[in-house]
Amino acid sequence: MARGGINKALVMQARQALLARGEHPSIDAVRIELGNTGSKTTIHRYLKELEESEAGQTENAASLSEELGRLVAALAGRLQGEADEQVERMRERFAEEHTRLEEQLRLAEERGQQLEAGVAALTEQLQGESDSHRQARERLQQLEVEQARLLQANQDQAMRLTERDEQIRSLEEKHRHSRDALEHYRQASKEQREQEQRRHEAQMQQLQMELRQLQQTLILKQDEVTQLNRANERLASENGYRAKELGEQRDRLERQAGELATLRTELAQSQAAREVLQERLGLLQSETTELKAALATQRQETQALHISLAAATMEVQLLRQAAASMAPEEVLAGEPDTQTSGTAAKRPEEA
Known part of the structure; x- marks a missing residue:
């Protein structure tokens, strides 16, 4: 198994x-x-x-x-x-094909003779064409020389155009830097003006608050308050004058920006125009310096007003202390005078 x-x-x-x-x-x-x-x-x-x-x-x-x-x-x-x-069958077809080919050979020989005659004519024509070709080749060589000369001239022109474009780009870059500098100066001037405006407004608000307090509490110092109001108006007018000057500066800067835009189409005079702009910038900087000096003077005057207000406040406190320390008899004896003083105090207020 x-x-x-x-x-x-x-x-x-x-x-x-x-x-x-x-x-x-x-x-x-x-x-x-x-x-x-x-x-x-x-x-x-x-x-x-x-x-x-x-x-x-x-x-x-x-x-x-x-x-x-x-x-x-x-x-x-x-x-x-x-x-x-x-x-x-193939032998029969071969015989027929042989006869046909002999006939074709005879016709081909006749065609060859005709072609030989045509070749002779074409040879003469070719000789003429060769002469024409030689002349055309000589003309072509002259044209190639002329083309090479024109090409070299074109390259020189292109090189000069490239140098010109490079000069234009350089001038545009310089103009752009100048425009950026002007824009930066305008922005900085604007920010400084706004800061000075806000600071002045804050000072004005503080002065107005102090003036209201003095008007409510110091009736006898109405003349000094009037002087302070006049000083405040003078400060407001000076502030408006400063704002007007800053607006004129901004207009001058905008005009200068327009002049910079026109410089693109007047490249030949760009250097002289840029020097003029630099001189104008110097003038603007000097004017800005003068404005800063004026603002510093304004701040000094404001500080002087603060000092005057502090002195007035101290005088009021002294008067209050003196009034509180007076005896009742002196108060009664002095009532007519007080009334007279009150009447005298009302008259300026009513006025």
Whole structure:
């Protein structure tokens, strides 16, 4: 009984492997080829079946070979007859083709003679064309020389244009820097003006508050308050004057910006115009310095007003202390005078 995994197909594969290596497919050799598996009886039975099958196939092949030989002989005779007929037809076609080709050769010779005559005429024409070509080539050389000269001139012109463009870009860059400087100066001046305006407004508000307090509490100091109001009006007028001057400066700066814009189309005069702008900037800076000095003077005057207000406040406090320390009799004795003083105090107020 065969072991598991041994069948006729495996035995056939082992036998074919041995035959391929040129070895005799014995039972032991087949068993070794199968890895020492399977019983020798089973292997012997499969080998016998395989040999019988191959013997039957050999006999069938022999009988088939005889029949095929007869068929091949008949087919060969038929092919020989058809080949002879085909050769005869090809000979007839060859004769006809040979006659046609001879006629074509005759016509080609006649055509060749005509072409030779045409070639002679074309040769003369070609000679004329060669002369024309030589003249045209000489003219072309002259034109190439002229073109090279024009090309060099064009390159020189392009180089000069490039240098001109570079100068224009340089001038535009300088103008842009000048415009930026003017814009920066205008912005700084504007910010400084706004700061001074806010500071002045804050000072004005503080002064007005102090003035209202003094008007409510210091009736006897009406003259000093009037002077302070006049000083306040003078400060307001000076502030308006300063604002007007700053507006004029801003207008001058805008006009200068317009002049810078026109400089782009007047490059030949840009250097002189830039120097003029620099001189104007110097004047503006000097005017700004004067404005700063005027603002410093204004601040000093404001401080002086603060000092005056502080002195007035101190004087009022002293008067209050003196009034509080007076005896009742002195108060009664001084009533007429107080009334008189009150009347005198009312008159300025009514006025």
